[in-house]
Structure formats: C-alpha cells, structure tokens
Amino acid sequence: MATSTDEPEKTTVNIRMTESQLADIDAAWKEAGYGNRSEFLRDIARDAAKHPEFNRADLKAMLASEVEIQEGRTHSSDDVKEQLGIDDGDAGDDDE
Template identity: 70%
Template sequence: MSEADTPPDKTTVNIRITETFLADVDGTWKELGYNSRSEFIRDVLRDAVKHPDFDRADLKAMLASEVDIQEGRTSSSDEVKDEYDLGDGATDDE
C-alpha cells in the first residue's frame, strides 16, 4: 500500500454526555443505518464543519415542514397567493 493509500491517523476524543442523550444518539445512528456510533458522530461533526451556516433553527424548520407534508398540511401556490394577497404575481408598478 502506498503512502497515498494509507488512511490518515485518527485521534480518540472523549466527550461527556448524559446517558439519556447517549441512548438517543445510539438509537439514531442505528436507525439511520450507520455501522457504528463513531461513524455517525464523525459524519455529524463533518457536516457541522462543512456547513457552519446551517444551524439548529434551519433543521427545526425543515423537520416541521416535513411533518406538515407527511400529515397533509400543505397549501397550493394559489392558496398562498390568496392568503398573502399576492394576486397573480403582478406588481403594483405594472
């Protein structure tokens, strides 16, 4: 195996979390099909580093939207236009 094919060295990092949170983490990585807790945590940290502008509020909004879609709480574009008095898309200047 060449040096280019050698995986980078890994360092162990210890964190403290509650048993309850650890149980949530364990349930999540298994449910999402990860092979291990470490693989899941590395992926989550990688996403946080690569996408620092994507925050908890964004995630909550996405999850809330997904629940609305799954429960059939959606609106057509015409309903949204009517609700916000957007008419047919024409502006007052036209």
C-alpha cells in the same frame, strides 16, 4: 499513513456527555440507518464543521417541513396566494 482502503487515518477522541444525551444519540444513529455510533458522530461533526451557517432553528424548521411533506400536508402556490390575499395582478403594482 492511509489504510489499505485509502481512507485517512482515524484518531480516537473522548467526549463526556450525560446518559440521556447518549441514549438520544444511540436512538438517532439506529433510526437513521448508520452501522454504528462512530459513523453517525463523524458525519454530524463533519456537517457542523463544514456548514456552520446552519443553526438549530434552521434545522428544526427544515425537519418540520420534511414531516409536513411526508404527511402530505403541502399547499400549492395558488393556495398560499389565496390564503394571503395575493392577486397575481398585484405583483409589482407600486403606482398606488
């Protein structure tokens, strides 16, 4: 039966983890602005279940990129082309 706010009924789930894992989770939910640990854990469980194609390496790369953007360490496409030695005239030249 739904609650008065039409939210689905919630079930309590017990999990075991180390104290250090719990400390990491507590720091993460507070830093992310969640109201409590349960909200945070529900969101990460839902995201993991709905988006299993994301793995840890992908998430770490995305986070690293986000940090670079926030710190202003971005590059224009022209900068990248220059670093890689790519000339716009080279694109599609398979005749050589």
